[in-house]
Amino acid sequence: MAAIPERLVAVHSESRTYTGIWSWLATVDHKRIGIMYILAGLFFMAFGGAEALIIRLQLWAPNSHVVSAETFNQLFTMHGVTMIFLVAMPILIGFINAIVPLQIGARDVAFPRMNALSLWLFVLGGLFLYSSFLFGSMPDAGWFNNAPLSELAFSKGLGVDFYDIGLQISGFGxxxxxxxxxxxxxxxxxxxxxxxxxxxxxxxALITMLLILFAFPPITVNLILQMFDRLFGANFFVVGNGGSALLWQNLFWIFGHPEVYIVILPAFGIISEIIPVFAKKVLFGYESMAMALSVIAFLSFMVWTHHMFADGLGPVVNSLFAITSMLIAVPTGIKIFNWLATLWGGKIHFTSAMLYALSFIPLFVIGGVSGIMLAMAPADLQYNDSYFVVAHFHYVLFGGTLMGALAALYYWFPKMWGRMLNEKLGKWNFWLVFIGFNVTFFPMHISGLLGMPRRISTYAPGNGWTIWNQISTIGAFILLAGMLILLYNLIQTFLHPADAPADPWDGRALEWSLTSPAPEYNFAQTPLVRGRDAYWLEKREGDGKLQPAEPAGPIHMPSPSLAPLGIALTIVLAGYGAVLHSTIIGGLFLLLTFVQIGRALLAEDHGFHVTPHVGGEAQ
Amino acid sequence: MRWTQRGFRVTLPLLALSAAALLSGCGLGKQSTLSPAGPVASAQLGMFWESLAIMTGIFIVVAAVFLYSIIRFRARPGDNELPKQVHGNTTLEIVWTIIPIILLVFLAIPTVHYSFAFQAPATAMKVDVVGHQYWWEFDYPGSKVTTANIVHIPVNTKINFVLTSADVIHSFWVPELGGKTDLIPGRVNHLLLEASKTGTFYGQCAQLCGPGHAYMKFEVVVQTPAAYQAWVSAMQHPTVSVTTSEQKAGMALFKQDCSTCHTVGGTSFNGKVGPNLTELMTRPTIAAGTLTNTPANLAKWLHNPPGVKPGALMPNLNLSQTQIQSLVAFLETLK
Amino acid sequence: MSTQTHVAVHAAPATELQLPKDNRVLGLWVFLAGECAFFASLIGTYLGLHTATLHGPTGQQIFDLPLTTIATLILLSSSLTVVLGVQAMQRRDARGMQIWLWITALLGLFFLEFQGYEFYTFYNSGLTLHTSAFGSAFFTLTGFHGLHVLFGVFWILLLLFQSVKHGINEERTSKVFVMSLYWHFVDVVWVVLFTLVYLAGKVG
Known part of the structure; x- marks a missing residue:
């Protein structure tokens, strides 16, 4: 792991200092928190990927018995939960953490300790979810955990309890x-x-956070209701006692659809950063890009029943939601066309970051157009819950989100770790992932049209599905090879000294005005922003340096603290109390949590001051 | 296979070729949405082709502009001059906002039309369907016929499948006849289907319902009205003729071990927990499409049901070989 | 921006302690937006399930409007007292602030007392979390509101404790102000619950 180099001349500190691993556990620095989000996301990706490979092996041949049906259900459930909640979101939030404060010229986030708490709730919540393995039963009711299958009467193991509580914990974060x-x-x-x-x-990031703000409470309520059903005998989803099976789906998808945009909008943002830099051209249609983000976010709350077209909600509901779903294509189309217009007439440099960003366009368009096909409610009854849907959302989430995240990794790696990833390995990595991805997921459109339902643990021969599944499985292993090259590239790069230049790509936004990696205090002097593409503007029209908005002087920094980790830890331990039906463990750690929250409410952090090096900023 | 060539030629020409070859070589299988056998499935396939054509058109335009841009506008070595900076173009942006809206109208019209058109009329023949972990119960209201995992319907007749569930959510899907609708506990859904030719069509549960999800299949037998009526009256007047001592022993054992859960028409056995076994031997498969209906497979099933179908609620009764033989002998009389 | 409009509402002469324009205030407004989504989900759940009373009692049978009205008035008056507390704080009147905050906390506790009594009588008339989906939804919705009140009471007590021990300063002022916003929100939520659950439930 890259250490942030010591650039402080004087430290006037009343607060405790931490060194080594403790300096990471107690950090409130958004850049370190971003790094840890991304590393943890990659860690969980190894699990999610391994689950996917076992799924693909099981589906290689008809009537196969690589794993049992029970295990198979756990595998695809955990694969989905992991990739959405523990990989896609954390990696994107990691980049937002690491980069957004730099891009707006801030020294930190608004609430540095709360930021650390968010990180630890995600990390420990994810480990909590996976610890269900040690209790003999992983969640197995699918990533959207439909009730009543997920109710106690039909899922007696602890797996669903781990799902309900683990996702609440990481959701709070x-x-x-x-x-x-x-x-x-x-x-x-x-x-x-x-x-x-x-x-x-x-x-x-701004629009994504708005989505989070309004989408996460409904899922939290849903998880709480089911926790009450399972732990305390409530009847929210117990149909025989007046509960409703559709309540779960409504609350889940009111969250679930915005969630899709929570993991795709930051990728849109990443692509909009990278394409102008490597096409050497200003982004085409900046205002309409920002407007399109907002419109997509707004519409995303009005389309949730398109996940429920097969629920028999009636022609009026289905027609209305079909039309709102189709409307999302308009702002999304604007974004695609604006990216194309940015490329048009540019001078395109094919770096690894750019290759990933470029691949996003056709892949996301395929995912988008199949999405419009799915929005046609009466036709969707044929695609719904088939492999056609599986193909669709992998084109969006892998072809969109993950390609975007990998683009961001190559692009911002020097800014975060002070090293450049190897470009030659990067291209091998890209082409194997790109080919492997298409070979894996394109055939799923066809197996779906041939009537293969999703989530079946095995299938009989004679439906024409076998060959498409075998192509998918081969593709999955090509993907694996691509990701192993990424791993090798990461390891090899970490072994190199940190010697990345401040501005290796001729960047446009403020982060490239800082050293790589950025100093702890980000900006020695808060910059004065004189226009869009603020740093590019100073390089092209000014003297290449940012204008300061304040005199140089000591910089106030928040103190590191172990309190966020402590709070997260007691919340997770209280979660074990709930899962194990132990009032004592649950109550004790909940009490400890509130004691710590009380202390946090009263805490008055005076922080400490650092005096930046002269020349601590990039030239 | 025109669509495969249209759809994929830009990104994956090789895959498209092999797709066409494989689809024509291996055929479409027996659960394909691409070989409709009724008006609902045909309309849905029509929507598929229409939307695929429009979407392929959009993709080709985007891909063409994209490929042209990245080839034509790649940076040449040594050329460090900055390209012309274009901030936007209002006319262009309005054009690519309006065109998608117009295309969407063409998709929205059939969407709304068929959303309403697929509603079952009051005159349609009703078949009640109850989903169970992991089998299908079919009741013909008014005719006192109940069967499991196989449903007979007359050809060219609108059928209103009235769907509900006894436990978790399932989904009723016969791709060749039309799209799926969920069976939701505490709720009644309606699904209009119609078959325009006789034959057997294959269905499968499409909503995750537990470990046995993959093993929850059924068959739809579409018959001429006369053949259908003959089947109904056979089901209404089942005859069970138990003659050999082995069959009698099997019947006694059935009464003791099986009759609390299973109904057999023509006998006094009327359990309601498991599938109705009336005229069992007329069904081509057992265990919700998991095994073909042969004496050997019946024995295999009785030996250990959850071993054949994961999560099956019928327990392993630990029957001896002799007991299994006699039960199979009895079951073979149900025709 | 919402902070500024809010500060403008409380605009005070220059000699008074200025209300903060810091991240905490905007942060709390944002948090309350999320809380709206939280309660909206719970209320939606209640409205979806409140007719599913099965063999258990219905709301019409057991809601005690006079009692709940008194509880409502108590909680609403605590919004007034917390405003008086914040005003005293702006006058740098630490003692006045403390007295009003004490009263606010006490009113909150009274409200909880009423809610506890109500839950107890409902329990005795056969309505529990297990009875029906209505029971589950009722106790969960009003219970979560009660937990918000309880959390608010502890928050007030903590801030009281701190101000008694260390006096007030700029940072603590901001904390009291943020707490008062939270307290108003919890009261407003109760008005919604009183209308949708109790009044509408009694009418049937």
Whole structure:
């Protein structure tokens, strides 16, 4: 792991200092928190990927018995939960953490300790979820955990309890991230950084956080209701006692559809950053890009029953939601066309980051157009819950989100770790992932049209499904090879000294004005922002340096603290109490949690001051 | 296979070729949405082709502009001059906002039309379907016929499948006849289907319902009205003729071990927990499409049901070989 | 921006302690937006399930409007007292602030007392979390509101404790102000619950 180099001349500190691993556990620095989000996301990706490979092996041949049906259900459930909640979101939130404060010229986020708490709730919540393995029963009712299958009467193991409580824990963390970054982006922009001067990645973060703010409470309520059903005998989803099976689906998808945009909007932002840099051209249609993000976010709350077209909600509901779902294609189309217009007439440099960003366009278009086909409610009755849907959302979530995240990794790696990833390995990595991805997921469109339902643990021969499944499985192993090259590239790069230049790509936003990696205090002097693409502007029209908005002087920094980790730890331990039906363990750790929260409410952190090096900033 | 060539030629020409070859070589299988056998499935396939054509058109336009851009506008070595910076173009942006809206109208019209058109009329013949972990119960209201995992319907007749569930959510899907609708406990859904040719069509549960999800299949037998009526009256007047001592022993054992759960028409056995076994031997498969209906497979099933179908609620009764033989002998008389 | 409008409402002469324009205030407003989504989900659940009373009692049978009205008035008056507390704080009147905050906390406790009594009588008339989906939804919705009140009472007590021990300063002022916003929110939620659950439930 890259250490942030010591660049502080004087430290006037009343607070405790931490060294080594403790300095990471107690950090409140958004850059370190971002790094840990991404590393933890990659860690969980190994699990989610391994689960996917076992699924593909099981489906290689008809009537196969690589794993049992029970295990198979756990595998695809955990694969989905992991990739959505423990990989896609954390990696994107990691980049938002690491980059957004730099892009708006801030020294930190609004609530640095709460930021650390968000991280630890995600990390420990994810480990909590996976610890269900040690209790003999992983969640197995699918990633959307439909009731009543997930109710006690039909899922007696502890797996669903781990799902309900684990996702509540990591969800609290996400919600706090939402609050934190909304306040950060609205309140902490450098002078001159008006909303319509913000880089598109920051715009996408702002809109994503709004989605989080309104989407996570409904899922939290849903999880609480089911926890009450399972632990305390409530009847929310117990149909025989007046509960409703559709209540779960409504609350889940009111969250679930915005969630899809929570993991795709930041990728839109990433693509909008990278394409102008490597096409050497200003982003085409900046205002309409920001507007499109907002419209997509707004519409995303009005389309949730398109996940429920087969629920028999009637022609009026289905027609209305079909039309709102189709409407999302309009702002999304605007984004695609604006990216194409940015490329048009540019001078395109094919770096690894750019290759990933470029591949996003056709892959996301395929996922998008199949999405419009799915929005046609009466036709969707044929696609719904078939492999056609599986193909669709992998084109969106892998072809979109993950390709975007990998683009961001190659692009911002020097800014986060002070090293450049190897470009040659990067291209091998890209082409294997790109080919492997298409070979894996394109055939699923066809197996779906041939009538293969999703989530079946095996299938009989004679339906024409076998060959398509075998192609998918081969593709999955090509993907594995691609990801192993990424792993090798990461390891090899970490073994190199940190020697990345401040601005290796001729970047446009403020983060490239800082050293790689950025100093602890980000900006020695808060910059004065004089226009869009603020750093590019100074390089092309100024003297290449940012104008300071304040005199040089000591910089106030928040103190590191172990309190966030402590709170997260006691919350998780209280979660074990709930899962194990132990009032004593649950009550004790809940009490300890509230004691710590009380202390946090009273805490008055005076922080410490650092005096930056002269020349601590990039030239 | 025109669509495969249209759809994929830009990104994956090789895959498209092999797709066409494989689809024509291996055929479409017996659960394909691409070989409709009724008006509902045909309308849905029509929507598929229409939307696929429009979407392929959009994809080709995007891909063409994309490929042209990245080839034509790649950076040449040594050329460090900055390209012309274009911030936007209002006319263009309005154009690519309007065009998608127009295309969407073409998709929205059939969407709304068929959402309403697929509602079952009051005159349609009703078949009640109850989903169970992991089998299907079919009741013909008014005719006192109940069967499991196989449903007979007359050809060219609108059928209103009235769907509900006894436990978790299942989904009723016969791709060749039309799209799926969920069976939701505490709720009654309606699904209009119609078959325009006789034959057997294959269905399968499409909503995760537990470990046995993959093993919850059924068959739809579409018959001429005369053949259908003959089947109904046979089901209404089942005859069970138990003659050999082995069959009698099997019947006695059935009464003791099986009759609390299973109904057999023509006998006094009327359990309601498991599938109705009336005229069992007329069904081509057992265990919700998991095994073909042969004496050997019946024995295999009786030996250990959860071993054949994961999560099956019928327990392993630990029957001896002799007991299994006699039960199979009895079951073979149900025709 | 919402902070500024809010500060403007409380605009005070320059000699008074200025209300903070810091991240905490905006943060709390954002948090309350999320809380709206939280309660909206719970209320939606209640409205979806409140007719599913099965063989258990219905709301019409057991809601005690006079009692709940008194509880409502108590909680609403605590919104007034917390405002008086914040005003005293702006006048740098630490003692006045403390007295009003004490009263606010006490009113909150009274409200909880009423709710506890109500839950107890409902339990005795046969309505529990297990009785019906209505029971589950009722206790969960009003219970979560009660937990919000309880959390608010502890929050007030903590801030009281701190101000008694260390006096008030800029940062603590901001904390009291943020707490008062939270307290108003919890009261407003109760008005919604009183209308949708009790009044509408009694009418039937």
């Amino acid at each position: 996400t919600l706090m991230t939402g609050i934190n970054f909304l306040v950060t982006i609205l309140n902490m922009r450098a002078p001159g950084m008006r909303l319509l001067r913000m880089p598109l990645f920051t715009w996408s």
